[in-house]
Amino acid sequence: MKNNNISIKIGLAFCLSILFSFHVSAQLHWYPLTSVPANTDAQRFDDVFFLDNNLGWAMGGGHAVVYKTIDGGVTWTPQLNEGNLGSNYYFRNVEFLTPQIGFVGTLINNKFFKTIDGGTTWNLVTNIPTAPKAICGLDAVGTSTVYGCGAYFGPAFIIKSTDSGATWQYINMSAYATGLVEIMFLDENVGYVSGKNNTGAVILKTTDGGATWTSIYNSGIAGEYVWKMQLLQNNTNIIFGAIESVAPNPGKLIKSTDAGVTWVSKNAPETDIQAVGFVSENHGWMGGHNTGFYETLDGGTTWTNLNVGSNLNRIFILNDDLAYACGTAIYKYNDENLGTGDFEESGRIPLIAKVQPNPITDKLNVSIDFRDVDNLVIELYDQLGKRIKELKVDTINAAGRKTYSFDFPYPSGVYFVNLHTNTGRQSVKVFK
Numbered sequence: 001m002k003n004n005n006i007s008i009k010i011g012l013a014f015c016l017s018i019l020f021s022f023h024v025s026a027q028l029h030w031y032p033l034t035s036v037p038a039n040t041d042a043q044r045f046d047d048v049f050f051l052d053n054n055l056g057w058a059m060g061g062g063h064a065v066v067y068k069t070i071d072g073g074v075t076w077t078p079q080l081n082e083g084n085l086g087s088n089y090y091f092r093n094v095e096f097l098t099p100q101i102g103f104v105g106t107l108i109n110n111k112f113f114k115t116i117d118g119g120t121t122w123n124l125v126t127n128i129p130t131a132p133k134a135i136c137g138l139d140a141v142g143t144s145t146v147y148g149c150g151a152y153f154g155p156a157f158i159i160k161s162t163d164s165g166a167t168w169q170y171i172n173m174s175a176y177a178t179g180l181v182e183i184m185f186l187d188e189n190v191g192y193v194s195g196k197n198n199t200g201a202v203i204l205k206t207t208d209g210g211a212t213w214t215s216i217y218n219s220g221i222a223g224e225y226v227w228k229m230q231l232l233q234n235n236t237n238i239i240f241g242a243i244e245s246v247a248p249n250p251g252k253l254i255k256s257t258d259a260g261v262t263w264v265s266k267n268a269p270e271t272d273i274q275a276v277g278f279v280s281e282n283h284g285w286m287g288g289h290n291t292g293f294y295e296t297l298d299g300g301t302t303w304t305n306l307n308v309g310s311n312l313n314r315i316f317i318l319n320d321d322l323a324y325a326c327g328t329a330i331y332k333y334n335d336e337n338l339g340t341g342d343f344e345e346s347g348r349i350p351l352i353a354k355v356q357p358n359p360i361t362d363k364l365n366v367s368i369d370f371r372d373v374d375n376l377v378i379e380l381y382d383q384l385g386k387r388i389k390e391l392k393v394d395t396i397n398a399a400g401r402k403t404y405s406f407d408f409p410y411p412s413g414v415y416f417v418n419l420h421t422n423t424g425r426q427s428v429k430v431f432k
Contacts (some may be wrong), residue, residue, distance in 0.1 A: 028321060030285075030293050030308045031337055032329040036067050036076040043423070044311040044348070045326035047093045050318060057094045057119065058330045059104065062372055062423065064089040066104060068119050073324070073332050079119040080104060088373040088398075090422050095138035097146055101164050105135025105148060107422050108373045108395075112148075114165050128159055130170040134375070135159075137183040137193070145188050147210070149173075149180040149195075152225065153375045153393050153420070156180045158193060160210055169210075176204050176213050182229050186236055192216075192260070194226035194241060201226040201243045205260055216260035219243055219252070222387040223379055223418070226254070227274045228314060232281065242268065242276040242286060246418050247427060249385040253286060253300040269294035269303045272425050277315025277323060287312030287327065289348050289424040311348045311424075350426045353419055359431040364406045366417060366428075370396045374421050378404065381427070383414040391417075408432065 036045075036058060043062040050056035054072045057079075059065065064082035069075060082089040089106050096102035104113040104122065110133055112125040134151035141147070148159040156177040160169045173180060177197045185191030191210070194203045200219035203226050206212060217226070225244045232238035237259045243252040251273030254265045270291045278284030282299040285306075292309030296302060312327040323333040352369040366378065374396040380388045391406050416427040 028333060028335050029337075030306060030325070030331050030333050032309070032331050033073045034329075035074060036069075036330050044313060044328050045330055046091060046313050048314060048316050048324045048326040048330055049094050049096060050316060050324060051096055051099060053318060053322060055099060056324065057096065057102070058324075058326060059091040059094050061090055061092065064091045064106075066091065066094060066119060073330065080113060080115075080122045090373065092134070092136055092422075093138045095140050095146065097140045097164055098143050103138055103146060103148070103165065105138055105150070107134040107136070107151065107375055110134070125165065125168070128168040128170055130157070130172075132157060132159060132170070136181045136195075139183045139185050139191070141185045141188050141191075145185075147183050147185055147191065149183040149193050151375075152179045152181050152195065153377050154179045156195065158183065158210055162188070171210055173204075173213070176215065177202055179225070181225055181227050184229055184231060186231065192229060192231075192239070194229050196223070196225045198222060200224050201241075203229070203239075203241060203260065217241070217254065217256075217263055219254075219265075221245065221249060221385075223381065224249070228276050230276055230278060230315075230317070232278060233317065233319070235281070238281055240276050240278055240284065242273045242288075244273055244288070244425070245271050246379075246381055246385055246387070246425070247271045247416070248383075251288065255299065257281075266300040268300075269305070275312040275315045275325060275327075277317050277325070279317060279320045279323070285315055285325075287315075287325075292327065293325075293331075348424050350424070351419060351421065353417075353426070353428055355417060355428055355430050360408055361432070362408055364391075364408045364417070364430065365403065366405075366419075367401055367403045368419065369401050370399055372399050373397060374423070377420040379418045379420070381416040381418055383416070385416075388415075396421075 046061035048058040058067045066080040067076040090108045093105045113122045115122045135148045136150040138148045144164045156173040158171040180195035183193045189209045200221045201224035203217040204213040205216045226241045227244045228242045230240045239256045241254040251268035251271045270288045273288040275287045293306040294303040310328045315325045317323045325331040376394045378392040415430045418427045
């Protein structure tokens, strides 16, 4: 009997050791979800949103398709699709108030969509007092209030509904900003919106539901954006922001621990940084148009390239052990692995842009080959990364080549022509 007891104890210890070893080896990590079609031509998914651990939506930008999952990304069902809309679109963001009521913002054609059946059918929102040119950010508060903002290329505005999208208010934000990208609210009254103005990347705060706004951050470098923001879940006084800049200036991680009263800035992993997400005050990730996930364990002082992902735009944190992100693919952070084999990603493909002649004399001539409908901001910078002038804001209604010509009354030297479109930023060096 004694020997049998010893055998049982040894067996139990062996089983427990296996379970413990499995638990230790199942570490939290990021991986691509191959269950949703990847954007193989180096386009990207612009947004991902989850109401709970399992119910979520993701959207392709230039591919303009909304996908829905009810099982945490194991399977996805295509929903709203530009192929059924009879026009070209660029889907920027998706947000749901409830499992049934949701919204999709676009960057092309002045279109804004709403669903009341979980995404099975969608209708155009046509009752906003001033039709928004494009919507870059959306945020749902509770089950009936939703805010939106735009556009990165201007004009700066906010839309607001307190009755689940039945009626809307349009707020002109031109007194505060020239372009808005991201909006976040703690409740119906306290919220933040970010983007840029003529002097740099900005964050604005309201405590009265958007009636009035106060500037709480400005980077002081014209041409920069605060692209994405995050409020830390267990302490909403801690705010993170990703500043997209222009070379040779670095992108930046900014952080406030007092609800925006003071800020600390640290260099980000790349200039064109966009995505930011933290699970604690010190542990988080960033990524951008030219990078995948970079991880920090010390609040952004140092970064480690995880060699996962590419062309990141948003990191969506659900809790310490679960998050999703979007880029060339949709990514999941947990201790599982839903990948189904080899997965190969390619980086963003820049536009074909030429300056001829180069060196230039009295005229700057720029030709750009657009692969699809798009938006364009052309800015001129000196060799130190200081913006000289915004040269042109344009809407691209069809694929093809467009040519622009500008007077160039500047002294001899090195300059950079920066092109900002729906799919990224790039610079062309010019000489005079």
